[in-house]
Amino acid sequence: MARNIRSRAGPGRLAAEVSTFINRRREIAEVRRLLSTARLVTLTGAGGTGKTRLAVRVARELRRAFADGVWQVDLAGIGDGSLLEYAVADALGLRGAPDVPTSRLLIDYLSDRSVLLVLDNCEHLVDDCARLVNALLRAASGVRALCTSRQPLGVIGETVFTVTPLSVPEPGVALATGAAVTYAALALFAERAGAAVPGFTLHAGNLKTVVEICERLDGLPLAIELAAAQLRTRSIEQLAAGLADRFRLLATRHAIPGHHRRLQETFDWSFTTCTVPERKLWARVAVFRGSFDLHAVTTVCASDDLPVEAVVDSLAGLVDKSIAIREEVAGQNRYRLLDTVREYGLGQLGDTDGMPALLRRRHRDWYLHLAERFEAEWFGPDQQRWLTRLRLEQDNVRAAIGWCLTTPGESRAGLRLVADLQYYWLVGGALREGADWLDRALAANSAATPERARALHTYCRILVSSQGDAAQAPERAQEFLALSRRLDEPSLVARAFHVLCLTAQLDNDMARAQQMAEEAVVRFAALGEMDATVVSAQIALARTVLSQGDRARAARICAECYAVCAAHGEQWGRSQALGESALVALDGGDVAQATGYANERLRIKSALGDTLGIATTLEILAGIAVAAEAYERAALLLGAADRVRQQLGQRTFASPWLRSWRKEYVAAAVGALGEAGFDDALRRGTELSHDDALAYALGAAGDRTRRTRSAKPAAEAGPAAPLTRRERQVAELIAEGLSNKQIASRLVISQRTAESHVENILTKLGFTSRTQVASWVTKHPPS
Structure with missing residues (x-):
């Protein structure tokens, strides 16, 4: 019920808990035990039993056990199995290159890492999840997966844990008020009712009624939360009477398992408690995936029988009834539906008046x-805001593109949509996904249209941005030029020459690249155009003339581009x-100026979240460090760049000219530090x-960086904080390769105690992995 945030306790991403987690100690302990021996654990159960909350709580408690983090991937907004790998890569912060399959990117990244993946809401993508999890677990021994699904994945080695509803008193059991909260269902109702009606408590006068409500709801957490929210507008007695009447009416109409039926009945009942406009909106708003804002809802869902004012009021009503969830993200209010609530809404939409198709088209x-x-x-000045907005809208953008490419007569609109997102794919780090959508959209639209030409432009920019397909990029660029000429589109022709300049750079034909760049720049000037692509063409020209030895002209072009962009707030x-400009300054021997340019670039790239740009800038700064004879700094920066490149599935610069420069300065650093010293700093x-x-790149390194610069390899670290006798025993057993469970058995202690000892050892020695502890034990035998 809250947006994903990065954990302060270490790497990873888990949904924040913004409401009380009702105690499930037994379930938590059992799932943790299962994960200590099984690499895939799937939490199953009916919708609304609390699978997600349990998985997140278990993952949060296991953070210290996974050196490279616990990562939650919410799949509720993914409607197409082909997007599964992108969703996992997004959660891990990986940004793939067009020529690197996302599955390979994931495997390469995870192969040597200790990670817990939490795949949430797998039920509509069971086969796809099974294939991906199976591939990852086979390729990456340090990965474990905790999945939530209404059915098992069916993978060999999967351990299934069924999440049951919350405990309720047995019928007829006399219950004291003070003992009521020992039943999780009653405790949850009391907590949520208190949020809906401040001051609400369980007491002798309402206890019997609350027990009756929770029994009727079979202890389902989601059903209880929906019911408790109704107390804003009705008394506890009215709530109980409404549930009883509704369930009696529905009892003969459902031939589905009990817990599923109870949730369905709860939704049916909640639906009847809504006003007519609220019911209409619940059904219509289910067309959205993930989160959405108010403007989108009013535009897509309003109609003659549900005007904008009614949409606004009804959305507030759905929030009050806990049907829709409101959350503040990036300073704005956004809304979403839980997956089960969304499914129910879609089921109420029907198709008698063509409304589903109309809503999809409006969406x-x-x-x-x-x-x-x-x-x-x-x-313009709003690039950072736009990138943030599109990242929030990612699920809905994907749904819109997917609908276009699977609905007869709509693929041309899909081509426009994918092409217009060019700078989201390029700067937002979604190169692989953009290339895949363009592959599909271009294949579905072979006609010689302006939309196809613009899509080819976007496709070519993606291919040449990060070591793209060397064979396909020039071929597509030539197709783009020919089509632009055929359509007599002067602006597109100029853009085609820019792309041809970039493909020539990939071939290391800098003379031809300069010729193509000159042609593009002249044509743009004649048209009076100025936008990001025009600036990119001018920058490409600056690089080509620098490579040909004309440093002064390259400097002038860069200065002009900088001034134009600054004037636009871009x-x-x-x-x-x-x-x-940094490369030009460095070519002229001005290390200080080159450093200033590169640092300013790095700050901008970081603010935009331009992962590829960050990696490139770190490599430029490494080259500058070599020029300043700061060889250890250069190796450290290269190591940091390599880590970012790994997230992209790349190795180094796309440009052969820049790769050659990197090869030269790496050789200089190795020569100065020696291979062992260089490798150590790189690591x-x-x-x-x-x-x-x-922080290190910008010269403002914090404590962590200072420790890194002066640190010895982990295996050589000294005993800065002495271990107790018991901790030393545990460390030695870690060195033997024993798991926490095996350590507990060997020392005749509880597994939880063993886990606590392991956590204390990691903290005292400043380590993040068991491998580091094992190395330390080897280097520091008992005195």
Whole structure:
């Protein structure tokens, strides 16, 4: 019920708990025990039993056991199995290159890491989840998976744990008020009722009624929460009477298992408690995936029988009834439905008046309009805001594209939508996904249209941005040029020459690249155009003339681009100009100026979340460090860049010219430090967190960076904090390769005690993995 945030306790991402977690100690302990021996545990159960909350709580308690973090992937917003791998990569912060399959990116990244993946809401993607989890577990021995699904994945080695409803008193059991909260269902009702009606408590006068309500709801947490929310508008007695009447009416109409039936009945009952406008909106708003804002809802869902004012009031009513969830994200209010609530809404929509198709089309039109605005406003002061907005809208954008490409007669709109998102794919780190959508959209639209030409432009930019397909990029660029000429579109022809410049750079034909860049820049000037692509063409020209020895002209072009971007409040193009300016300054021997340019570029890239740009800037700074004879710093920066590149599935610069430069300065650093010294510094760079790497690169290293610069390899670390006798025993057993369960058995202690000892050892020695502890034991035998 809350947006994902990064854990302060270490790497990873888990949904924040914003309401009380009702005690499930037995279940938590059992799932933790299962994960200590099984690499795949699936929590199953009916919708509304609390699988997600249990999984998140277990994962949070296990954070210290996984050196590289626990990562939650919410699949409720993913309607197409082909997007599963992207969702996992997004959660891990991986940004794949177009020529690296996402499955390979995931396997390469996870192969040597200790990670717990929490795949949440797998039931509608069971086969896809099974294939992916099976592949990851086979390839990455340090990975474990905790899944939630209404049915098992069916993977060999899977351990299934059934999440049952919350405990309720047995019928007829006399219950004292003070003992009521020992039953989880009653405790949950009391807590949620207190949130709906401040001051609500369980007492002798209402206890029997609350027990009756929880019994009728079979202890289902979601059903209890929906019911408790009704206390805002009715008394506890009215709530109980309404449930009783509704369930008697429905009892003969459902031939489905008990817990599923109770949730269905609860939704049916909640539906009847809504006003007519609220019912209509519940059904219509279910067309959205993930989260959405009020403007989108009013545009997509309003109609003659549900005007905008009624939509606004009804959405507030659905929030009051806990049917819709409101949350503040990036300073704005957004809304979402739980997956089970959304499914129910879709079931109420029907198809008697063509409403589902109308809503899908309106939904698509809204996100197409959003993409068009993004493209039109990209060259301006709101780039960071736009990237944040599109990342929030990712599930809905995917749904809109997918609908276009699977609905007859709509693929051309899908082509427009994918093409207009060019700078989201390029700067937002979604190169692989953008390339895949473009593959599908272009295949579905072979006609010679302006939409196809613009899509080819976007596709070519993606291919050449990060070591794209060397064979396909030039071929597609030539197709783009030919089609633009055929359509007599001068602006597109100019853009085609820019792309041809980039493909020539990939071939290391810098003379031809300069010729193509000159042609593009001249054509743009004749048209009087100025946008991010025009700036990119000018920057490409600056690089080509620098490679040909004309440093002065390259400097002038960069300065002009920087000034134009600054005048427009534009950030991305400015950062591109700064990168080339750093190379120009370095070519002239001005290390201080080059450092200033690169640092400013890094700050912008970081603010935009431009992962590829961050990696490139770190490599530029490494080259500058070599020029300053700061060889250890250079190796550390290269290590940090390599870590980011690994997230992209890349190795180094796309440009052969820049790769050659990197090869030269790496050789200089190795020569100065020796291979062992270089490798050690490189390794320490790869161990820097994202924030620490940026701080170090910008010359404001914090404590973590200072420790990294002066630290010896983990195996050589000294006993800064002495271990107790028992902790020493546990450390030695860790060195033998024993699990926490095996350690507990060997020392005749509880597994939880063994886990506590392991956590204390890691904290005292400043380590993050059991491997480091084992190395330390080897280096420090008992005295």
